[in-house]
Amino acid sequence: MNVHSDAELVAQAREGCQEAFGELIKRHYQTCVNIATFMLHDRAEALDEVQKACWKAFVHFDQYQGEKEFITWMLRIVENQCRMLLRVKKRAQLLRIDADSDASRLIELPTRGTGPEEEVIGSELRAVLQREIHRIPRLLRNVLLLRDIEELPMTNVAERLNITVPAAKSRLLRARLELKARVLRQSGDGWHNRPVPTLQRPSLKSRGKWMS
Numbered sequence: 001m002n003v004h005s006d007a008e009l010v011a012q013a014r015e016g017c018q019e020a021f022g023e024l025i026k027r028h029y030q031t032c033v034n035i036a037t038f039m040l041h042d043r044a045e046a047l048d049e050v051q052k053a054c055w056k057a058f059v060h061f062d063q064y065q066g067e068k069e070f071i072t073w074m075l076r077i078v079e080n081q082c083r084m085l086l087r088v089k090k091r092a093q094l095l096r097i098d099a100d101s102d103a104s105r106l107i108e109l110p111t112r113g114t115g116p117e118e119e120v121i122g123s124e125l126r127a128v129l130q131r132e133i134h135r136i137p138r139l140l141r142n143v144l145l146l147r148d149i150e151e152l153p154m155t156n157v158a159e160r161l162n163i164t165v166p167a168a169k170s171r172l173l174r175a176r177l178e179l180k181a182r183v184l185r186q187s188g189d190g191w192h193n194r195p196v197p198t199l200q201r202p203s204l205k206s207r208g209k210w211m212s
Contacts, residue, residue: 006070013061021061025054028071032078039082049085053078132182140175147172 004012004023012020032053036046057064057077064073133141146157147168158168 010066010070021058024070028074032074035075036078036082049081050078053081128183132179136175136178140171140178143168143171144175144179
């Protein structure tokens with residue numbers, strides 16, 4: 001069995017051999033995962049970002065000029081992908097999950113302007129939020145709506161749900177985590193290079209629809 005060098009595999013990949021490109025990725029995959037895990041401190045996220053980086057490397061392989069080793073070029077893509085995710089996580093703090101704080105709010109987004117593009121992005125985010133709120137289990141949705149949409153005190157929330165206050169706080173935390181995960185899955189890559197607008201709370205007129 002012949003073992004080809006990276007340079008040989010690159011040459012074959014340039015000629016359209018997808019198997020050669022696949023071999024390059026397979027050869028350096030674990031190194032990419034290790035670097036991504038080191039940067040993100042989360043193996044699951046690292047695996048996702050490496051997958052995205054591999055796809056980008058495949059799509060933009062014609063941009064690789066061979067001035068550096070393939071692994072160096074590949075790792076740069078992985079590192080850039082991880083940095084984008086870190087920026088997303090830093091800039092798009094969609095939910096506060098401190099269930100013990102009376103000041104907790106469902107949405108807390110920094111704003112960098114209210115131009116036409118930001119308005120469009122805000123509308124898209126609002127649509128994602130409304131859709132995902134409807135999709136979470138009703139047990140979690142009700143506590144989320146009572147606390148974060150109707151803004152009732154935790155004592156009133158617990159009374160409405162016929163549970164204790166600690167139980168209501170625990171359920172609220174679970175609901176916020178669930179919604180946060182769902183929204184980030186929908187919007188994670190979509191706005192990583194765009195300013196994030198502040199989202200307003202649903203109006204009283206629309207709250208009834210969210211509670212259904």
